[in-house]
Amino acid sequence: MVLRREPTARQMRLGIELRRLREGAGLTTIEAAALLGANRVQITQIESGLAGVSEERLRRLASHYACTDGEFVDALAAMAADRTRGWWEEYRGLLPTSFLDISELNHHATFRRDVAILYVPGLLQTEAYARGVFSARVPELTQEELEVRVQHRMAGQRVDFPYELVIHEAALRIRVGDRSASRVQLAKLLDLSEADDTSVRVIPFDLDGFGRAASTMTYVGGPVPKLDTVVRDVPHGSAFIDGEAQLGAFRTRFRKVEGVSLDPERSREFINRLAKEL
Numbered sequence: 001m002v003l004r005r006e007p008t009a010r011q012m013r014l015g016i017e018l019r020r021l022r023e024g025a026g027l028t029t030i031e032a033a034a035l036l037g038a039n040r041v042q043i044t045q046i047e048s049g050l051a052g053v054s055e056e057r058l059r060r061l062a063s064h065y066a067c068t069d070g071e072f073v074d075a076l077a078a079m080a081a082d083r084t085r086g087w088w089e090e091y092r093g094l095l096p097t098s099f100l101d102i103s104e105l106n107h108h109a110t111f112r113r114d115v116a117i118l119y120v121p122g123l124l125q126t127e128a129y130a131r132g133v134f135s136a137r138v139p140e141l142t143q144e145e146l147e148v149r150v151q152h153r154m155a156g157q158r159v160d161f162p163y164e165l166v167i168h169e170a171a172l173r174i175r176v177g178d179r180s181a182s183r184v185q186l187a188k189l190l191d192l193s194e195a196d197d198t199s200v201r202v203i204p205f206d207l208d209g210f211g212r213a214a215s216t217m218t219y220v221g222g223p224v225p226k227l228d229t230v231v232r233d234v235p236h237g238s239a240f241i242d243g244e245a246q247l248g249a250f251r252t253r254f255r256k257v258e259g260v261s262l263d264p265e266r267s268r269e270f271i272n273r274l275a276k277e278l
Contacts, residue, residue, distance in 0.1 A: 007049030009101035009240055010108065013227070014079045016242065018061060019047040025065040035064045055081050075223040087155055094148050098237040103156050105229060111162040111221035113254050116171045120185055121218070122153055124165070124192060129185045130154065132176035161221075162197040166254070166261050169204045172274055179278050186275040193268050201261035202270045219250055 004011065022032050022043075029043040036043075036057060045051035053061075055077045062073045088103035106112070106123070114121045119133060130153045134146050141149070172189075175182045193200035218231040230241040230250045241250070262270060 003050050008104055010104050012049035015047040015049040021065040021067050053080050071224050072226055075227055091152050105220050109161050109220045113164045113219040115217045115257050116167040117216050118171050120171055126185050126188050127154055128177050128181035164199045166201045166257050183275055183278045186271055190271055199264050200267055202267040203261045219254055
């Protein structure tokens with residue numbers, strides 16, 4: 001069994017779900033290993049994402065764990081069989097791992113929902129806007145580091161899944177670059193808001209209920225709801241949240257935030273008005 005030096009978030013998620021199934025069945029790693037004719041260390045390595053697991057072995061484990069959710073098991077089996085090396089892998093060693101994990105998450109997304117308070121989400125940023133965001137980083141990036149981040153962000157400009165964005169007026173007004181860059185960024189948002197599977201809603205400063213949108217969040221849909229993921233910004237990168245109860249809370253949170261925002265048509269009018277003011 002070849003061990004991975006640096007498992008991706010997706011590989012670790014597969015291991016986490018297998019651990020949850022095992023613990024839910026009330027089995028120890030020693031007992032689970034005996035069911036496969038393996039040893040405890042191998043089970044631990046699989047559950048930590050350090051080692052892969054074949055589809056056949058995964059299905060045997062799920063059966064031993066008495067998991068009756070066929071769609072969930074099929075989704076886990078697909079994850080186990082996946083050998084994708086996406087475009088983001090060329091940046092491994094050049095960018096923090098969280099950048100690559102988010103790119104991988106987007107690649108496999110079935111839908112995505114964002115709440116943005118201070119910045120336009122990276123998925124929708126223009127090159128000038130992204131450069132402005134990264135240029136403001138403390139400690140300051142070298143020119144080479146800056147260029148790599150901008151290149152990676154532009155390479156990830158893919159929205160081919162249902163996408164819902166709720167964005168606060170603050171994020172639309174804050175100029176991370178100059179006036180021209182802000183105008184182009186707003187124009188891009190307007191263009192994207194016209195796409196069939198994209199919804200952009202604005203929370204103006206004077207709209208009641210803003211307290212429900214006090215922080216950013218990215219909610220990424222998996223093949224089944226149990227495999228959804230929430231990404232939150234933390235001081236030194238990104239945190240991936242995948243507990244079932246937490247996911248339910250964030251689903252509710254997004255719908256509440258959406259409920260106090262302008263509808264898509266009024267939001268487009270709002271963004272267009274801001275663009276004309278620049």
